[in-house]
Amino acid sequence: MPNNHNTDVPHIVEKNDIHRIEPTNWWVGFKNPLLQLLVHHPNISEYVPNITYSGVSIEKFHKADSPNYLFIDLKISEDTQPGQFNIRFKNEGSEDLIQTYQLKDRKHSSEDFVGFNSTDVIYLITPDRFANGNPENDVVTGLNEDTINRHDDYARHGGDIQGIINHIDYIDDMGFTGIWSCPLLTNDMLESSYHGYAITDYYEIDPRYGSLKDYLHLSSELKKRGMKLIMDQVANHCGLEHWWMKDLPFKDWINHQGHYQENIENWQEGISKTTNHRRTTNQDMYASKADKENMNVGWFVSVMPDLNQKNPFMARYTIQNSIWWIETANLGGIRQDTYPYPDKYFMSVWAGEIMKEYPNFSIVGEEWSYNPLLIGYWQDGANNRDGYKSNLKSPMDFAMQRNIVNALNEEESWDEGLVKIYEGLANDFHYVTPKDIMIFPDNHDMSRIFTLLNGDIENTKMALGYILTVPRIPQIYYGTEILMNDFDKPGDHGLVRSDFPGGWEGDTVNAFTGEGLTEEQTEMQLYLKILLNYRKNSKxxxxxxxxxxxxxxxxxxxxxxxxxxxxxxxxxxxxxxxxxxxxxxxxxxxxxxxxxxxxxxxxxxxxxxxxxxxxxxxxxxxxx
Missing domain, CATH: 2.60.40.1180 (Golgi alpha-mannosidase II)
Known part of the structure; x- marks a missing residue:
């Protein structure tokens, strides 16, 4: 039910009657004039929305299966001025509900959002484990996990955004040019919420990490130094404690939704329809429909509901959320988690809409495959047999990561040892642009490189030297520079994501200052620093x-x-x-x-x- 906008701008009374509206604000001046608002409020479907603001019109509004949702399609004309306006919700026999909404002026043009490339080296941080800059936000009353325990590898330890801000100079001096932080959005889960990948609010910074103001401060401090902030996003799944799980808008908002609603107690106990993790079904011309469906609609784990991107409202919500964060935080890139798990055609649209709006931006997608054929499939411009166009600039090079480890661990022979990296690099003929692929020695989901190379310092240097000199975009995990390891329990996620020494008051070892480091740790730190800073200026x-x-x-x-x-x-x-x-x-x-x-x-x-x-x-x- 469209309404025509007019030039009369009524007096604005700032009111916030509506329980939740997302995106929480928007901007004028986008190439795409369309915006869809998710409105959540008791029985809001019984109301009719109305807007009177020059340049803004309601094209249509949609009721959901739940009576507590409305989805409003807005059109924002090219000449619309920034400002505030009221959305008035009318229901005969009830008092009007009024929600004030803001359209902001864009601070930067689309072309000014410049992403990462082969001149960069990205420092990956698990924020809960890097540095505690503000102990006052360690415990937040009202959240499910409201304690910290540094002796428990799967509990929260108190690292936060301020901790990263406090040590930007260290990261910059080391020679890194960008920071990728594991997700910082609210994860109000019952346990193990520290990792960030079970998001329960897509528009809120987890208060145990700080505030939106802190995140914007981090971004601005990086920009001052010519560094980039890369946001880790998750389109495939949310956390089981997400606010909408208690009132899902549509019957197909998440995959296996009927099973969830019939067996909610079982789901919470870990009995779920999980994915088969057969990522090759995205390319396999012989794959059964059953395997393909299980891969794409199965839950990643039992506490991470699988989002249904085939629902057009979910699809639009996800795309707009990414654009909202790019614009709000002046991002220098996105790392998209579990890239092959959602509907691949949606992911093409998602990446395409972002790159259409921000032509100089960068997105890296996680495809955990050791097969270069699969890695190359996801890169934009690939000549895929099925005609698939990904719009994704940068997949991740798990294949070369494994080749490097094997090459250095194996005894030399005609087909073992260093030939593994030689032939691995020879596979670059398959990639559209090898220099746009992200390479790494390890990350937050696998054993650290020093562990993988059996504690051999020279092999570790060789691995890092190779990663930093091949035609790729390197990513280095925090602590690699001081030989952090997981020898006690190789591959254990909690141990892989250990605290960075010196990030907490009272730490006896401080890697930021060098105090208490061993000779080997100091040598490795200096090795990386010299090489990284050389790389900065090496054409x-x-x-x-x-x-x-x-x-x-x-x-x-x-x-x-x-x-x-x-x-x-x-x-x-x-x-x-x-x-x-x-x-x-x-x-x-x-x-x-x-x-x-x-x-x-x-x-x-x-x-x-x-x-x-x-x-x-x-x-x-x-x-x-």
Whole structure:
């Protein structure tokens, strides 16, 4: 039931009669003039909404299956001015309900939202475990988990947004150019809510992390330093304690909804219809309908209801929520969790609408696959047999992560050891743009790289040196720089996400200042700092040509070349001294040139041979 807008702007009386309206505000000046409001209030379906504001019209409104919802389709014309207006809800025989709504002026043009790229290195943080900057928000009355216990790996420890803000200088000085924080939205779950992936309110910062003001402060402090804030979002599922689970708007708002409503006690006890995790069904031309359906509509785990993106109202809600956060927090990117699990055609629309509005933005999607064919499928521009267009710039390179670990752990042979990374990189022919793929040694869901490499420091340096020099966007998990590990229980999520030493008052070890670190930890921290800061200004790494030579005798050599800058990464697994014949690399044109060791600053002449006296990664550059 549309109403025509007019030029008369009535007097605004600020009122907030409605229980909940989302998005909580919007902006003028978007390329897409349409906005859909979710309104939740007792028996709101019995009311008719009306707006009188120049440039804003109600195109249509929709009742839901629950009487407590209305969905209002607005059109915001190109010449609409920012300001406030009242949405008046009328119901014959009842007093009008009035909700004041705000349209803001955009602070930045769409083109100004610049995402991450191969010039960046992203620092991944689990916020509850990084630093406690404001102990006053450790316990928030009224939330399900209202205690902290640093002795319990699955309890909350008190890390927060202010803790990240307090240590931005450390992160910047180390050489990182962006921060990806695990989700900071409210997770009002009964237990293990610290990780952030069971969201119970998509428009609220979890008060145990701080406030929206704190999040915006974090973003602005990063922008001052030319750094980017990447938001971890979850389109596939929410938390079982999400506010709408007590009053779902439609009968198909979540997948397996009928089963949930009939067996709510069983669901809460962990008896659920979970996904089969067969992600290949997204591409498999032989996959059964049953397997495909179970993959996409099964719940990720029993306490994370699977959202039904085929419901058009859920789809619009999710897209608008992402845009709201980009605009509100001036984001420098989105990391989308569990990318292959939702409806893949919805994910194409989701990414497409974001990139249409913000053409210079970046999105990275989590596809946990060790098969390059599957990774490449999700990258925008892929020539997929089924015609699928993802609109996703950056998938994640789990395949290369595994190759690196295997290559360094295995004994050398014709088809084992370093050949794994050589042939892994050779698979780049399959990718549309390899430099836009995100690579990493580990993350919050797997054992730390130092653990995976069996506590071998030189192997860890080789892994990191390789990750930071190949044509990719690197991500490093907090604590990697000080050899954090999970030796006691490899792969245990609570231990993988341990506290960063120095983030809490009274910590006897402080990695931010270096106090109490071992010699090995200090050396690793310095190694990464030197390499990261070199990488910041290396055009050879950012956009240079890549040439590598097949491993021989336990040595693998990679070159990155841009104009007169050549970077050389020599990965040597030999414990004893060996002579490397440099004539094999004559096509690079380094004969007689002086190169500098990036880590030690020592110089050498590229001659006929190079003596390698110990196992490790030798990083050389022609750039002085």
């Amino acid at each position: 050879a790494i950012h956009k240079g040509k890549t040439i590598h030579f097949a491993p021989e005798n336990g040595i693998y050599v990679l070159f990155r070349i841009f104009e007169d800058e050549v970077l050389v990464n020599i990965i040597n697994k030999n414990v004893d001294t060996v002579l490397l014949d440099l004539n094999r690399f004559n096509e690079i044109g380094l004969q007689g040139k002086t190169l500098k060791n990036i880590i030690t600053n020592e110089s050498l002449i590229w001659d006929d041979t190079l003596k390698l006296t110990k196992k490790g990664s030798l990083l050389l550059t022609t750039k002085f």
